[in-house]
Amino acid sequence: MADYQSCLAFLCELLQKYNRKRVMINENTGLVTDLGLSSLEVMEVIEQIEDHYDISIPLNILPDVNTVADLARKIRDINS
Amino acid sequence: MLLDKFKEMAAFQAELRDRKLKAFGAVTEELLSATEGVVEGRRVILAGTNNYLGLSADPRCIEAAREATSRWGTGTTGSRLANGSFSEHQALEAELAAFFGVGHAITFSTGYAATMGTCATLAGPGDVILLDADSHSSIYSGVKLSGAEVIRYRHSDPADLAKRLRRLGDRAANTLIVAEGIYSMLGDIAPLQEIADLKRQYGAMLLVDEAHSLGVLGERGRGAAEAAGVEDAVDFIVGTFSKSLGGIGGYCVSQHAELEDVRYCIRAYIFTASPTPSVVASTRRALQILRDEPELREQLWDNARRLYDGLKALGLAVGPAPSPVVAVEFEDREAAMAAWQQLFDNGVYVNLVVPPASPSTNYLLRNSMSAAHTAEQVDRIIGAYRDLIDAGLVTPSAA
Incomplete structure (x- = not known):
C-alpha cells in the first residue's frame, strides 16, 4: 500500500535527476511539458517506479498521465 | 492546428536536405545484384537490405x-x-x-x-x-x-x-x-x-x-x-x-x-x-x-562472422556476439551522420538509425549481411569503417 503523498514524495525525488531545466518539481509539474522528458526517459522513470513498488505499470495508462500528480495517483491506484 | 505536430519532423527533413544526406530517402536507380546497386548515382555495396539469403535476385x-x-x-x-x-x-x-x-x-x-x-x-x-x-x-x-x-x-x-x-x-x-x-x-x-x-x-x-x-x-x-x-x-x-x-x-x-x-x-x-x-x-x-540449401545459411554466417570479427578487430563498438545484423553505436549525432555519408561516398550503403528507432539514445550504423555478399565485398565494408577511424569520425573502443 502506498498513499498519494508518499508516492508524490518519491516521484519528486526520483525526477530530480532528470531536472535539466532546474524547475521546481511539485504535483503540477508536467513530465514532458515542464521537465522535457523524452519517451525513452519516461520509460526509464516507469521502470524505476516499478522496481521500487514491485508493481507493473501498464502502458495503457500513459496517455492519461501528464503531471507528477497524475502519475502519483496511478501508482497509488495500482498499489491499492 | 492539426498539422503543427509535424513541424519537428519537417525541421529534421529540412536539415537532411540542407546537408544533402540521403540516409532516409535514397533512390536506387539500378540493381546490379542482390548485394550491389547504383544508389543516387553511386555504385555501392548494399549492406543494409535484410536480404539475408540473397533470394530477392534468385x-x-x-x-x-x-x-x-x-x-x-x-x-x-x-x-x-x-x-x-x-x-x-x-x-x-x-x-x-x-x-x-x-x-x-x-x-x-x-x-x-x-x-x-x-x-x-x-x-x-x-x-x-x-x-x-x-x-x-x-x-x-x-x-x-x-x-x-x-x-x-x-x-x-x-x-x-x-x-x-x-x-x-x-x-x-x-x-x-x-x-x-x-x-x-x-x-x-x-x-x-x-x-x-x-x-x-x-x-x-x-x-x-x-x-x-x-x-x-x-x-x-x-x-x-x-x-x-x-x-x-x-x-x-x-x-x-x-x-x-x-x-x-x-x-x-x-x-x-x-x-x-x-x-x-x-x-x-x-x-x-x-x-x-x-x-x-x-x-x-x-x-x-x-x-x-542449408549452405546458404552457412555462407550467411561466414559473412556475418567475417564482418563482426573485422569490425571488432578495428576496436569498434559492436554487439556481444556475431550476428547477420551488426550495428556500430555512436553517442554523437553529428559523427553518426558524417560517418554514414563517408561510408556512402566510399561505396557502402548501410542503415543510419536514429532515436527513437534505435533502442537507446545512441545512433546506429546498422549493417546486415547476406549469403550473396562475397568475401571481397565484406572486406571492402570493413575497409570503409577503417577509413572512418582514419578520418576521426569514430574512435576505436569508444564509438
Whole structure:
C-alpha cells in the first residue's frame, strides 16, 4: 500500500535527476511539458517506479498521465 | 492546428536536405545484384537490405513470379474473404505449416500486417500482453489496438519477465508473452529457453516474431525457437516474406487448431487485398530453396562472422556476439551522420538509425549481411569503417 503523498514524495525525488531545466518539481509539474522528458526517459522513470513498488505499470495508462500528480495517483491506484 | 505536430519532423527533413544526406530517402536507380546497386548515382555495396539469403535476385524465384503473373494476373484485387483464395495462397499456407512442423498457417500481405494483426487479435480486453521493451513498431501498434493490458519487460531479461508474471497472479494464465527471435536493430538473439521455461511455469502463451531469424537460425532454418530447442513451447510464430525469402508478405503459424478461427477475426487479414500471385509464387520457391540449401545459411554466417570479427578487430563498438545484423553505436549525432555519408561516398550503403528507432539514445550504423555478399565485398565494408577511424569520425573502443 502506498498513499498519494508518499508516492508524490518519491516521484519528486526520483525526477530530480532528470531536472535539466532546474524547475521546481511539485504535483503540477508536467513530465514532458515542464521537465522535457523524452519517451525513452519516461520509460526509464516507469521502470524505476516499478522496481521500487514491485508493481507493473501498464502502458495503457500513459496517455492519461501528464503531471507528477497524475502519475502519483496511478501508482497509488495500482498499489491499492 | 492539426498539422503543427509535424513541424519537428519537417525541421529534421529540412536539415537532411540542407546537408544533402540521403540516409532516409535514397533512390536506387539500378540493381546490379542482390548485394550491389547504383544508389543516387553511386555504385555501392548494399549492406543494409535484410536480404539475408540473397533470394530477392534468385533466377528461380524470379521465374516463379513471372510464370504466376502470366497465369494469375498482376493482383488479387481484394480480400480472401470477399474474393476467395487462389489455390496458390492455400498451397503456400500448407507449405509453411509443413516447414514449421505445425498444423496451421495464415499468410498476410505484409510482415507488418502479420505481426500487428496477430498481436491485436490474440489478446483482448481483460487479457494481458507482456512485450519486450525493444519490440518492433508493428508489435507496439498491434498491442495498442488489442484492448489488452500492455506491460513491458526489460529487453531480453527473463528475471524481469518472471517478476511481472509473478505480479499478475492468476491473470498470468490470460497472458500473451511476446518476444523476437533476432532483434532487428542490434542483431541480438532472445533468450528463448528461459522465456519458454517461464511461459510453461506460469501457464501463459508465447508468440515469437522470427522476422529476422527465419532462414538464419536453427538446423532447418526455422528460426530462433528451433535453435533454442523450444518450438513446442511457442504457441504462435509470426514472420515476414520480405527478408530471407526476398518477397513481401507475412505469416503466422501455430500448433493450435484455433488459429483457423482466429483468421476470421484479424482485421489486417480480412480487410485488405491478399498477396499478389507473383509474390506468393516467388515465396513458395524461396521457401523450398531455404529448406533445401542449408549452405546458404552457412555462407550467411561466414559473412556475418567475417564482418563482426573485422569490425571488432578495428576496436569498434559492436554487439556481444556475431550476428547477420551488426550495428556500430555512436553517442554523437553529428559523427553518426558524417560517418554514414563517408561510408556512402566510399561505396557502402548501410542503415543510419536514429532515436527513437534505435533502442537507446545512441545512433546506429546498422549493417546486415547476406549469403550473396562475397568475401571481397565484406572486406571492402570493413575497409570503409577503417577509413572512418582514419578520418576521426569514430574512435576505436569508444564509438
